[in-house]
Amino acid sequence: MKFTSRPAAAIMSLSLAAAVLAGCTEQAGGEDTAAGSSSCESKDVRLVGQVRNESNPYEASWLAGGDAFAQSVGLKQERLTYDGDSTKQQEQISQILAGNTKCLVMNVLPNGDADTPPIVKGADQAGAYLVTQWNKPADLKPADHKTWLSHITYNGIESGQQIGDALSEAIGGNGGIIALQGVLDTAAAKDRFAGLEASLKKNTGVKLLDQQTANFSRAEALTVTKTLLTKHGDNVKGIWAANDDMALGALEALQQAGKAGKVAVVGIDAVPDAVSAVQGGTMTATVSSDGTWQGGIGLAIGYCVATGKLKVEDIAADNRAFFAKQFLITKSNAAEFAAPKTNPSDFECANVFNRVAGPLT
Amino acid sequence: MSVPALEVRGLVKHYPGVKALDGVDLVVRQHEVLGLAGENGAGKSTLLKALVGLVTPDAGEIYVRGEPVRLRSVVEAAGHGIGMVFQEQSLVPNLTAAENIVLGSEGAAVRRGLYRWDTMRRLAQEQLDKIGSHIDPLARTDSLSFADRQMVEIAKVLRIEQRSQHPPVVILDEPTSVLESKEIETLFAQIRRLREFASVIFVSHRLDEVLDVCDRVAVLRGGQSVGEVTTEGAVPRELHRMMIGSTGSDDHYHENAAVAVSSEQPRLSVRGLSGATFKDIDLDVAAGEIVGIVGVHGSGREDVCRALFGAEPTTAGEVRMDGKRIDLTSTRAACAAGIGYVPAERKTEGMVGPMSVADNMTLTKQKARCTGPFVAPGKQAGLVDRWIERLSIRTPGRDTAIGRLSGGNQQKVVLARWLVGGDIRLLLLDHPTRGLDIGARSEVYRLMRELAATGVATVLLADSLEEAIGMADRILVMTDGRVATEVACPNGGKPSPLDLVKEMV
Amino acid sequence: MSTPVAMKPAAEPATAKSTARPAARLTGFMPLIALVVLVAALTVADPDFLTQRSLTAASRTAAPLIVLAAGATLVVLCGGIDLSIAALASLSTVLLALWLPDLGGLATPVVILAAATIGAVQGVAHVLLRIPSFIVTLGGMSVLSAVALVVSGAGTVRVVDDTPVAWLDLYLGGYVPMSAAMALLVVALIALVLKVTPLQSWVSATGYSESAARLAGTPVDLVKIGAFCVSGACAGFAAVMLVSRQFSGGPTMADNLLLPAVAAIVVGGTAITGGHGSVWRSLAGALVVTLLRVGLPIVGVPSAYEQILYGAIIVVAVALTLDGSKVSIIK
Amino acid sequence: MTNEVVAAPRRSSRRGASFRDAGPPVALVVIFAVFAALSPQFRSVENVQNIVDAAAVLAVVTCGITFVLMMGSIDLSAAGVMGASALTVSLLVANNRNDNDFGLLGILVAVLLGCAFGCLSGLALVLLKVPSFMATLGVSAVGLGVATLMFAGVQPNITDAMLESWAVERFLGFSYLTWIAVACIVVGWLIQRYTRLGRYAFAIGGAEEVLTLSGVKVKPYKVAVFTLAGAFYGLGGVMVTSQLGAGLVQAGDGYDFSAITAAVVGGTLLTGGRGGILHSAVGVVLVMVLTNGLVQVGVSPYWQGGVEGLIVVAAVAAAVIPQRRRNQVVK
Secondary structure, eight states: OOSSOHHHHHHHHHHHHHHHHHTOEEOOSOSSOOTTSSOOOGGGOEEEEEESOSSSHHHHHHHHHHHHHHHHTTOOEEEEEOTTOHHHHHHHHHHHHTSOOTTEEEEEOOSSGGGHHHHHHHHHHHTOEEEEESOOOTTOOGGGOSSEEEEEEEOHHHHHHHHHHHHHHHTTTOEEEEEEEOOTTSHHHHHHHHHHHHHHHHOTTEEEEEEEEOTTOHHHHHHHHHHHHHHHGGGEEEEEESSHHHHHHHHHHHHHTTOTTTSEEEOSBOOHHHHHHHHHTSSOBEEBOOHHHHHHHHHHHHHHHHTTSSOGGGSOHHHHEEEEOOOEEOTTTHHHHSSOOOOGGGGSTTTTTTTEEEEOO | OOOOSEEEEEEEEEETTEEEEEEEEEEEOTTOEEEEEOOTTSSHHHHHHHHTTSSOOSEEEEEETTEEEOOOSHHHHHHTTEEEEOSSOOOOTTSBHHHHHHTTOOGGGEETTEEOHHHHHHHHHHHHHHTTOOOOTTSBGGGSOHHHHHHHHHHHHGGGGGTOSSOOEEEEESTTTTOOHHHHHHHHHHHHHHTTTOEEEEEOSOHHHHHHHOSEEEEEETTEEEEEEESTTOOHHHHHHHHHSSOOOSOTTOGGGOOOOOOSSOSEEEEEEEESSOOOEEEEEOTTOEEEEEOOTTSSHHHHHHHHTTSSOEEEEEEEETTEEEOOSSHHHHHHTTEEEEOSOIIIIIOOTTSBHHHHHTSSOGGGGEETTEEOHHHHHHHHHHHHHHTTOOOSOTTSBGGGSOHHHHHHHHHHHHHTTSOOOEEEEESTTTTOOHHHHHHHHHHHHHHHHTTOEEEEEOSSHHHHHHHOSEEEEEETTEEEEEEEOOTTOOOOHHHHHHHHO | OOOOOOOOTTSSOSSSOTTOHHHHHHHHHHHHHHHHHHHHHHHHHOGGGSSHHHHHHHHHHHHHHHHHHHHHHHHHHTTOOOSOHHHHHHHHHHHHHHHHHHHGGGHHHHHHHHHHHHHHHHHHHHHHHTOOHHHHHHHHHHHHHHHHHHHHTTSOEEOSOOHHHHGGGOEETTTEEHHHHHHHHHHHHHHHHHHHSTHHHHHHHHHHOHHHHHHTTOOHHHHHHHHHHHHHHHHHHHHHHHHHHHSEEOTTTTGGGHHHHHHHHHHTTOOTTSSSOOHHHHHHHHHHHHIIIIIHHHTTOOHHHHHHHHHHHHHHHHHHHSOGGGOSOOO | OOOOOOOOOOOOOHHHHHHHHTHHHHHHHHHHHHHHHHOTTTTSHHHHHHHHHHHHHHHHHHHHHHHHHHTTOOOOOHHHHHHHHHHHHHHHSSBSSSSOOOTHHHHHHHHHHHHHHHHHHHHHHHHSOOOHHHHHHHHHHHHHHHHHHHHTTSOOBBOOHHHHHHHHOEETTEEHHHHHHHHHHHHHHHHHHHBHHHHHHHHHHHHHHHHHHTTOOHHHHHHHHHHHHHHHHHHHHHHHHHHHTBOOGGGGTTHHHHHHHHHHHHTOOTTSSSOOHHHHHHHHHHHHHHHHHHHHTTOOHHHHHHHHHHHHHHHHHHHHGGGOOTTOOOO
């Protein structure tokens, strides 16, 4: 097959080279749709929710929350998933931003800290309203940007510490534990582990025997836990996992090693399985992070700003990057969290910052 | 006379642009060995393929024992008792001999998809016994010698008896082309044994063999039957005439074009060359000289040839070209030293089938078609067209894929590859005429003579002893990896094949 | 001439498909047709898709994949396969991100050179140790990933000052993304170099029949090493593009591009067995794959159906573009 | 000329073949000995149990892939098929999503689903003439899509006592899953040795065209081999579900390349026609010993993949070097 004859190829490459040499280059985009200048009709707003995949419960509930909010305002959420692939996430974002961005609202879960800057930059240029959650580099602040409305996260240090404390209490303040880390390149994983370290400082009787990453994955947690259990044997009294999926994987490993019930396990996220495990007593504690709410709230903030019901300038600086409220779930209060509950009133423009626990530190 | 085992009437097969079969008639009687002769392109292959159901004829009838049949697949052909031993061996190398023998007609050896190894072994043993072979049926096929594999192949074909109640018709397509004379004799003995209970169609381009083993020979030319000969008392020349439509040239090997060889410094001088399969080879070839190397399968002559081209590692010895020592560490080095090699396996090693005639011709001597580092299309076109004309290569054009040419023309392109650079000093020819018909052979011989006349030294591993004797000025006989003896072979004083065979065993 | 025999021009028609000329030409253009059909389908699904900005974004997205696929196409043409390209590109993003602060603009050529060297090393291992390229590059893939993890400390390396690679984020004439133009340039350059030098016939000969090529004195080993080297260099360049786009380098950043790159090559119609194909085909293939990767979710195909469609379309596209007459046995 | 020569009875050189096949087991013993010497934890009984238990799923998947590799094809569909089968089984046995409680029947359906996907790969190869590399890649994507559809946002947790017990209960010190894997290996070996399907798969890898010439219809066998492989992947998905207690879309992540690695390390050639189930079993154990041993002796997790990659290359190089020839074709 020949797409081009040799002369054609030569001409093409020559003209390309000429174009480069002539330096007729410029920045593209960014020239249209100055954000916030005019408010949009409700029906013109385009709601986009982007998470890693639809095949884990937490992110599935996120998308469900987004759908619920979109329905409440008579719109439809465009659901995007990028399979935990940073490249694919950027590709999707840039494709979305290449479409009509006039009233575009994006509620994005960046794959890692480093994936946030290009998303922010793209949204800035296109004038799309953006709410990010969980991951961002510390030096990048929504307050410095016009259409990056807010960054929402949970205080990982706090939750890491809370479950750390709960774990040491469960093992009687004395003994060895192992830690399962999340994807190392995420603020969530780092903060939560920092919380564990803080907790360890406080509970001096507890010793961290080993820590390995299981990448937030249930299957990886299973194998890692099995190996660590053979390595450390009965010294393991407790397992600290940076999320519930890994905690559930660890539970399976314990069961297969015949140690179910003998080793305390804690996690974070309060996915339904974990909550019922806490309720049933096989797991010690977890911390609520409400995926359904997260999926809705990002879109709600963007929607309010896009329709002019909320002015960017009016958002308090503390609300541009904040920790959302979270709760430690133990056997005593697990029943309350057994059924996920979204309160439609949470998404009203006056209430969107109701769950702010404090500014990002 | 009883009903013919197989009869073909008016078979026609068209290919785009070619009429491969143009009304062929053929009769195979029961218990006879029928030779099938014809030049390449005469329609032999197509006819055979039609007989085993690989080709569906456009018109004509095939009768098996008087009954008209339609053969749409190998299985159907086998059902009628027709089976074929293919030109390239068709055995699965990583299965046992037994499995190969029963392949496709396992019968009792496989029940509901399950193997019964004992039954299989027994069935295979029966087949091997029929042809008097002593191979272990459970040996892996790739651990057998070439000749043994040929036996397995024949044993396999005879399995068609299992699919048909009648005496089988066995087709042997060029079974001898890669066998050495000893193995050929064994094969012929088996063929004569086959005649006791089967009919055989035997195809070979070696007419002496055809006359030797067959009862009758049918000749094809241009897709038509042109007659048949009873072998008793027939001579090859008679067959030649029928095949090509006129008397063949008396001077088949162009012996009168042979040049006198100067005996000064040899062009190629090999001393003590040793490798895995050969040892202490001494060899001198003068400019313009053609040296033949003969030997049975396993004598190591092919490996010597490849070693001289840097395609086979050597452990000791030195090679000089025109007195200058050269290191044959790679085929590149050999090319650079002015050595050219025409491999025996043309289709897999000699040419790159899907590439064009021009690309194949200029593959080695890239300089000849380039200006600086770049290919000069004009230069290439001129060069290639010149050689196409000079060697009378029949091709629709220089951009035609070489795989579409006939064998003879392919071989000429392969030869031309070494000539386009104009710097060839030594040619290593490994069975350069294998699978070529008489006309094409003759042209290759003429070309060899012409090259010799320009001073190119040639090492020839001939297809047959006759060819070696006809072409060579000198013949080395190799046995077991060593040079056993050297036989002078001047015009007018040629040795007889028997003289050579004595030395070979 | 000593023989009066009139030989038939083609005694045994090699393929018996010589009449299939128009059809063959059609298969030749199949990658392009597939591309057009896909764009049309996406446009029907979402009319907004066929806008200049959207196509610009798509071409920018496709750039790294095009470069990766173009490099690997050479290896495939030689009859091998390079599974290490994605891991090598990931490693290169890390190296680039690490070196940018110190080397500035020089970091780009240095990284490309390093990647080319790594590619060449794999080529040498393949050629000298006689290990199938699948295995060499599979091993290379894990080794390079490990190195990337260690070098980066298993985290993403952010590029604070991206000016040395920012030029790739510019737009030619305001419309054509520089990265896409560069990708096109890479493809054109490879195609041109192949075309005007003996390399084309060396590469094809090696791919179609390595032993025949070797016995014709073709520098088979060098050609193969060269192919791996170019493949590595392309992986390095793709990494530069990724860094300019993401402002960071990560040890797994490009890993997910491996299968799309191979898919691009095959969808383009290049025979995975070697010999037959071209980098232009891979360009078309890369565009098809990119549209599938990015286009399907954008026009609103739910994630589950997106995967099903992706799988089905890739298979169908390969079925359409593969020239069956050139390959006898398909494994 | 010469008299008829009676060919001397030839014993097969099967001894040579077995010497060639001895490489991987020897390597296994050596590597095991080295780790055992380095780490006391490694040589503990629990750890050996752990290694063998951890090998169970990979062994089953590798059984399937071995048949495909023996044919000279390749299969990358394991990840998708396992995901789909994991979701299927978790929704059919007693679980928290619905009231199904089909028990063994559910497992059977999941395995049959695996068969169906395998069959799909085979049909794409045979009917559409898509190279298996791409066909299975496409089927894998379809499998993942189907799995995601079934997942529907809520993790199905199994409560089926029998399926849960597979991973927990032990017999003679090994979990039921391990015994299932052993059974699979035995069944696989019987298929390979005593059925037409197995022998033909082997023969297709050796010389496919010969089978056709012998009147064997190759295509149905190819489809059947992929179907068989799919069944093993389906079972693998069920086993992962049993291990995790839940149906995960990602159940088969990484098993495709791991299984190929294990098969290749065990001595199965990617070109087909050599190797077999027992080879692969050795390869699986070798890979698992390596993975576990590296953790036990404290090699950084980042390097583990790299070391594995190097060892794979070394293993193949060691197997290849004794048979090297100057003009050998290595793709």
